[in-house]
Amino acid sequence: MSASETRQRIVDVADQLFYERGFEATSFARIATDVGLSRGNFYYHFKTKDQILDAVIAQRMEQTRAMLAAWEQDAASPTDCIRNFVHILITNRAEIMAYGCPVGTLCDELAKLDHLAKDDATGLFSLFRDWLRRQFTRLGREADADALALHVLMRSQGVATLATAFRDEVFIRREIASIEAWLLAQCPVGSPVHVYQPA
Incomplete structure (x- = not known):
């Protein structure tokens, strides 16, 4: 495995551990063990857990931007774009019921720790906020798009x-249906609305 592949493996493993166990509860040693590296080899790639956190947040930002761009390219209408965002809760329901929202849990923990990276983590929510605001603007709701x-x-x-x-999947599906009904009510008369067909 090349150095870049090893570094990527460290970031991927750390990302999963931070999500499932929390940043503070995940030790440097645990990440190294799960990756299968000695401490010496591990330090070649990252000197501190904070450096790994920075890399995890940067990767999440990159992946989120790519996901949002793909949704915007593939969706038939702004309402479909927004539905794609909302349906993350169904697509990832098993993980969310077990560990919570990966963005929300990280932001919450780093805020409690008053960690230097808390604002960087909040940037993930800002990506979603800006993207959703753009969809509501496209929908003709520019004046209150941010709200x-x-x-x-x-x-x-x-x-x-x-x-x-x-840990109630029925609750998740019921609330998603409620959000979708609310979304349709926000569409101005004559706006392009595509009726979503669930899989």
């Missing part, structure tokens, strides 16, 4: 939090 974007973020985070607490 609507924050509303969708708030509702999705609330669903994720309660899904983790109660």
Whole structure:
């Protein structure tokens, strides 16, 4: 395995551990063990856990940008774009019920720790906010696009939090249907609306 492949493996493993166990509870030694590296070889790639956290956040940002761009390219309408965002809760329901929202849990933990990277992690929410605001603007709701974007973020985070607490898939699906009904009510008369057909 090349040095770049090893570094990528470290970031991937750390990302999963930070999500499942939390940043503070994940030790440097645990990451090295799960990657299968000695401490000496590990330090060649990262000197501190904070450096790994920075790399994890940067990777999540890159992946999120790519996902949002793909949704915008493939969706038939702005409402479909927003539905794609909301349906993350169904697509990732098993992980969310077990560990929570990966963005929300990381932001929450780093804020409690008053960690230097907390603002960088919040940038993930800002990506979603800006993207959702663009979709509502495309939908003809420019005046209140940001408020609507924050509303969708708030509702999705609330669903994720309660899904983790109660581990209730029926609740998730019911709330997603409620959000979709709300979304349709936000569409101005004559706007392009594509009726979503669930898989």
